[in-house]
Amino acid sequence: MINKQIVFASPWVAEVRERREDEPALGRGQAWVRKLYTLISPGTELACLSGNESWFGLPGVPGYASVSEVLQVGEGVQGFAAGDVVFHYGDHSAYQAADTNHVFVKAPKAVPLQWVPFVRMANVAFTSLRVSSIELGDAVAVTGLGLVGNMAAQLAKLQGANVIGIDLSRQRLKQAEACGIDHVLFAGDGDVRDRVSDLTGGEGVSALIEATGVPQAAVDALPLIAKYGELILLGSPRSEYKTDVTDVLNYVHLDGRGCITFKGAHEWRFPVRRDPFVKHSLARNSAVVLDLIGRGRLKIEPLISHVLKPEEAAGAYLGLRDDKDRYSGVLFDWSAD
Incomplete structure (x- = not known):
């Protein structure tokens, strides 16, 4: 199969690459997912694209906010099946083996798909309220x-x-x-x-x-x-x-x-999964945010500035860097891939 990815090739160079991959050999707890939409996190991703983030090596595949369809689940996966639509911390690629033991939450049917990746931005913001x-x-x-x-x-x-x-x-x-x-x-x-x-x-x-x-x-x-x-x-x-x-x-x-x-108030001060001894977790925050969005209490639509094809990635990142008034919430639409 052919998997398409957005790659930061070198400082300020973003491009789309295709790579041939074998059918996934899923590890325990993994799910093979097809991306529907991914969201650019402007601050983090522009810092990575600049080459100044030591933890992100170039070339590399960026991104961490996705809504995807589950295609296949591996051994030990509970509560998820093929056909489920989920929010997870996925990168900018068409397909990915995702860890269901990380943040991996079913998306309510009432929430528009384009809104779901914004849960990640809300999770980042949520820590400021929690502390x-x-x-x-x-x-x-x-x-x-x-x-x-x-x-x-x-x-x-x-x-x-x-x-x-x-x-x-x-x-x-x-x-x-x-x-x-x-x-x-x-x-x-x-x-x-x-x-x-x-x-x-x-x-x-x-x-x-x-x-x-x-x-x-x-x-x-x-x-x-x-x-x-x-x-x-x-x-x-x-x-x-x-x-x-x-x-x-x-x-x-x-x-x-x-x-x-x-x-x-860094996001990662809380555990990823729910824990009986810790009130807050990223998984719990994600569920709370999806509920708020579904009930119309957290507004998403005014934040969406662009819905682009992955092939338009280079222009998207330049816009976020140089034209902040027009570019804010930029989604990649993978649904045609």
């Missing part, structure tokens, strides 16, 4: 309203917070409004701090979710946080930023509003 102290009625700001930041803002609102979304892209602000975010602020305006103060009665936000991954953005946002508030680091820091860390720590400790807590 936070956000409660009903709290004021929460989210800096960076890409796919993950938008999901974090939506989930914070579902948790009962009054949410302020902040971004440099007016298009992303429009998307956030379409997803029901209470207040959106253009980060390029000089009065963001005053606007946040007005919206919070002068107190500042009790939690700020930093989703850009830009270190300076986190430092610059500190004055928006209320006394005893928390800064939640959701976006993975990647760019270099030089500053006097003593000034930052003094602000957090005593010069600012006082006693600000930093919290890391």
